[in-house]
Amino acid sequence: MSALPEQIFSFRPMNKSDVDAIMSLERTLYPFPWTPGNFTDSLNAGYSCWVCEFGSIMVGYAVLMLGAGEAHVLNIAIGQDWQRQGLGRRFMQHLIKVAREYRAEMMFLEVRPSNKAALRLYEDIGFNEMATRRGYYPAHDGREDAILMGLSL
Numbered sequence: 269m270s271a272l273p274e275q276i277f278s279f280r281p282m283n284k285s286d287v288d289a290i291m292s293l294e295r296t297l298y299p300f301p302w303t304p305g306n307f308t309d310s311l312n313a314g315y316s317c318w319v320c321e322f323g324s325i326m327v328g329y330a331v332l333m334l335g336a337g338e339a340h341v342l343n344i345a346i347g348q349d350w351q352r353q354g355l356g357r358r359f360m361q362h363l364i365k366v367a368r369e370y371r372a373e374m375m376f377l378e379v380r381p382s383n384k385a386a387l388r389l390y391e392d393i394g395f396n397e398m399a400t401r402r403g404y405y406p407a408h409d410g411r412e413d414a415i416l417m418g419l420s421l
């Protein structure tokens with residue numbers, strides 16, 4: 269599908285009143301979704317939490333932890349109906365900008381080896397595989413490894 273024009277979507281900081289709408293996306297996007305508490309804890313902890321909007325419709329969200337010269341993407345998602353239109357890439361570029369403004373030198377994230385869409389996106393942006401975290405994620409048949417990826421900022 270073709271990319272959306274730049275001006276019709278926007279990124280803004282997440283707030284607690286967004287959590288219900290986020291959860292209705294989160295539950296459709298992950299086999300093991302975050303809980304509402306994971307989002308409110310992230311907000312309470314002062315993490316850099318964002319939503320992506322198309323007009324007034326929430327189409328995606330992301331949680332970025334900043335600290336000690338590093339940025340760690342804890343969650344990034346685009347609603348199913350809005351995927352493959354360039355929003356995930358633009359959201360990652362937004363997070364990279366935020367991390368650079370914070371003067372982070374490295375950005376990290378974990379991804380399931382089975383999550384081919386996310387892996388492609390991160391590789392395209394320039395993330396490199398750095399390590400495997402054994403049994404990091406829950407899975408329907410036990411546990412799944414995580415690939416730790418890093419990007420030098």
Ligand SMILES: CC(C)(COP(=O)(O)OP(=O)(O)OC[C@H]1O[C@@H](n2cnc3c(N)ncnc32)[C@H](O)[C@@H]1OP(=O)(O)O)[C@@H](O)C(=O)NCCC(=O)NCCS
Nearest residue numbers: 297344345346351352353354355356357379385386388389
């Ligand atoms: C991963 C995710 C955020 C990508 O968002 P998106 O808006 O669809 O991504 P984009 O349209 O910006 O795609 C950027 C690139 O990612 C890759 N990509 C995205 N979706 C893909 C898919 N289904 N299959 C293969 N590659 C894919 C492609 O390289 C794509 O570039 P291209 O369109 O020029 O080929 C989205 O699939 C998602 O929210 N998934 C569910 C939640 C999730 O898994 N989050 C990541 C956790 S680590």
